[in-house]
Amino acid sequence: MFVSQSMTREVITINKDADIFEAKDKMTKQRIRHLPVVGKDNRIIGIVSDRDIRSALPCSLLKDYDTGKTREKLLEFKIKDIMIIDPFTISLSYTIQDALMLMQKTRVGAFPVVDKQGRIKGIISTRDLLRAFINVLGIEESGTLLCIIVEEKIGQLKKIVDAITEENISFGSVLVARYWDEGKKAVFPYLLTKKVSHVKTKLKKMGYTLLDPTEWYIDQTSQDK
Amino acid sequence: MNKTGFLYDERYLLHDTGPYHPEVPARLKAIYSGIKDANLLSILTLIKASSADLKWIETVHERDYINRFKEACLAGKKIFDSPDNQMCPETYDTALLAVGGILDTIDLVMKNKIDNAFCAVRPPGHHAEINKAMGFCYFNNVAIAARYLQKEWDIKKVGIVDFDVHHGNGTQHIFEEDPSVFYYSIHQHPSFGYPGTGREFEKGSGPGYGFTLNSPVLPVQGDSEYKKFFENDLFAAFETFKPEVIIVSAGFDAHIDDDMSDISLSTEGFSWIMEKIVKMAGIYSNGRLISVLEGGYSLKRLPELAKNHVEILLNS
Numbered sequence: 001m002f003v004s005q006s007m008t009r010e011v012i013t014i015n016k017d018a019d020i021f022e023a024k025d026k027m028t029k030q031r032i033r034h035l036p037v038v039g040k041d042n043r044i045i046g047i048v049s050d051r052d053i054r055s056a057l058p059c060s061l062l063k064d065y066d067t068g069k070t071r072e073k074l075l076e077f078k079i080k081d082i083m084i085i086d087p088f089t090i091s092l093s094y095t096i097q098d099a100l101m102l103m104q105k106t107r108v109g110a111f112p113v114v115d116k117q118g119r120i121k122g123i124i125s126t127r128d129l130l131r132a133f134i135n136v137l138g139i140e141e142s143g144t145l146l147c148i149i150v151e152e153k154i155g156q157l158k159k160i161v162d163a164i165t166e167e168n169i170s171f172g173s174v175l176v177a178r179y180w181d182e183g184k185k186a187v188f189p190y191l192l193t194k195k196v197s198h199v200k201t202k203l204k205k206m207g208y209t210l211l212d213p214t215e216w217y218i219d220q221t222s223q224d225k
Numbered sequence: 226m227n228k229t230g231f232l233y234d235e236r237y238l239l240h241d242t243g244p245y246h247p248e249v250p251a252r253l254k255a256i257y258s259g260i261k262d263a264n265l266l267s268i269l270t271l272i273k274a275s276s277a278d279l280k281w282i283e284t285v286h287e288r289d290y291i292n293r294f295k296e297a298c299l300a301g302k303k304i305f306d307s308p309d310n311q312m313c314p315e316t317y318d319t320a321l322l323a324v325g326g327i328l329d330t331i332d333l334v335m336k337n338k339i340d341n342a343f344c345a346v347r348p349p350g351h352h353a354e355i356n357k358a359m360g361f362c363y364f365n366n367v368a369i370a371a372r373y374l375q376k377e378w379d380i381k382k383v384g385i386v387d388f389d390v391h392h393g394n395g396t397q398h399i400f401e402e403d404p405s406v407f408y409y410s411i412h413q414h415p416s417f418g419y420p421g422t423g424r425e426f427e428k429g430s431g432p433g434y435g436f437t438l439n440s441p442v443l444p445v446q447g448d449s450e451y452k453k454f455f456e457n458d459l460f461a462a463f464e465t466f467k468p469e470v471i472i473v474s475a476g477f478d479a480h481i482d483d484d485m486s487d488i489s490l491s492t493e494g495f496s497w498i499m500e501k502i503v504k505m506a507g508i509y510s511n512g513r514l515i516s517v518l519e520g521g522y523s524l525k526r527l528p529e530l531a532k533n534h535v536e537i538l539l540n541s
Binding site (some may be wrong): 169193 | 245246247307308309352359360361393416417418419420421422445484485487511522524
């Protein structure tokens with residue numbers, strides 16, 4: 001899973017000599033929060049976020065904050081005066097996992113994606129990663145979530161997947177998570193079917209414990225407290 | 226006592242879903258025997274099915290979809306659109322009979338020949354989208370019923386109450402932009418149950434915003450949660466909307482003994498729900514209520530649940 005498959009390709013950019021209002025209007029109109037600043041050959045030279053814009057403008061509660069003389073004064077400032085120079089960028093070969101980890105580490109909301117020459121090819125934001133996560137969970141397709149508690153030993157997942165596959169049921173996703181009892185794991189298969197009673201009975205007969213998914217969450221919440 | 230209609234036809238048993246499928250003809254037999262054994266048949270207005278005119282199916286479904294479905298049946302296909310939708314050569318005709326029977330029932334209600342009715346039909350309908358069969362459903366019975374009420378009987382505002390344990394994604398999507406049809410659904414929370422839609426924040430869109438209302442219920446919850454949601458969500462919504470006719474998507478699969486869900490609604494809980502809906506019909510829609518079967522898979526529980534359902538229609 002490379003960022004090149006999940007990024008927004010049609011990047012809305014801005015020129016370093018544009019004024020702040022132009023950037024603000026672009027963001028409002030396109031409903032985005034980051035504008036890469038590009039120079040010659042589409043090379044990235046900076047980035048400006050909605051937070052940079054808001055800090056640069058006077059308080060919106062003040063009368064005439066963006067009209068008349070105030071506006072005239074503000075028009076003298078350009079994007080190059082407020083942009084972040086040399087922003088974090090990532091390459092096309094970055095994976096979604098890389099982007100997630102980097103976002104967590106840097107607390108940056110969007111990364112321009114650039115080629116080897118530093119030319120902008122796309123942008124990946126928290127919004128794109130959320131979409132990718134929804135895709136990984138498979139929850140845009142109709143299905144039913146099961147929760148199976150298994151012993152933590154090799155081969156458990158195979159048995160479950162085989163048993164479900166024999167019933168001609170497709171998987172939307174399978175998540176494996178830690179469970180509070182030592183030596184056990186919780187497996188969450190998301191099955192693309194409404195018809196789960198038969199397979200549930202089958203799994204129980206095979207000796208697995210099927211847990212109501214809420215119980216797992218309740219367990220987790222109480223542990224967190 | 227109300228004059229209550231009961232739509233049932235043995236041809237509804239012809240839709241054969243094949244092996245290991247919960248949506249079986251025996252469900253309908255169980256419902257029929259529950260009503261018959263309680264000696265209710267003689268006081269009900271019995272309605273037989275007739276095949277629906279395609280023009281009514283087309284008020285909801287794309288013509289291309291209808292043709293695809295018909296051709297799949299003719300070609301002897303065993304499944305249609307999704308592996309859940311197992312079928313047989315009679316499925317298409319049975320689906321037309323389900324809709325036709327419901328439309329005839331609506332005529333009886335609108336001509337004041339009966340006050341309300343329970344339509345024990347197969348296949349069910351609320352998952353069926355405009356152009357996709359899903360979750361054992363082919364034609365969206367209640368959606369076509371709502372359009373029929375509007376086009377044939379000039380009803381302006383239709384209220385749909387869906388208490389099947391699964392969210393009626395099809396019905397919601399068909400009417401999500403339509404402020405003339407209010408869709409209310411109470412169901413197992415979509416993160417824990419099929420089909421994964423019907424979250425609290427799904428409230429319709431465009432001019433239909435605010436005319437879709439979902440009450441997702443977490444697993445293991447039962448009567449008290451259902452009562453709370455009905456009182457807080459549905460009662461207030463219908464007080465404002467004032468439906469001229471109420472259609473019920475009646476699914477009995479939230480029952481504690483039904484293994485299709487993890488919701489623990491009791492037999493009494495189902496009665497409470499139905500009593501409240503019938504009461505609302507009395508207040509807002511001159512008693513006009515058409516209840517249409519969706520799911521419910523416990524062959525052991527269906528007889529008593531259907532019997533209670535019909536008794537409430539008769540006596541409330």
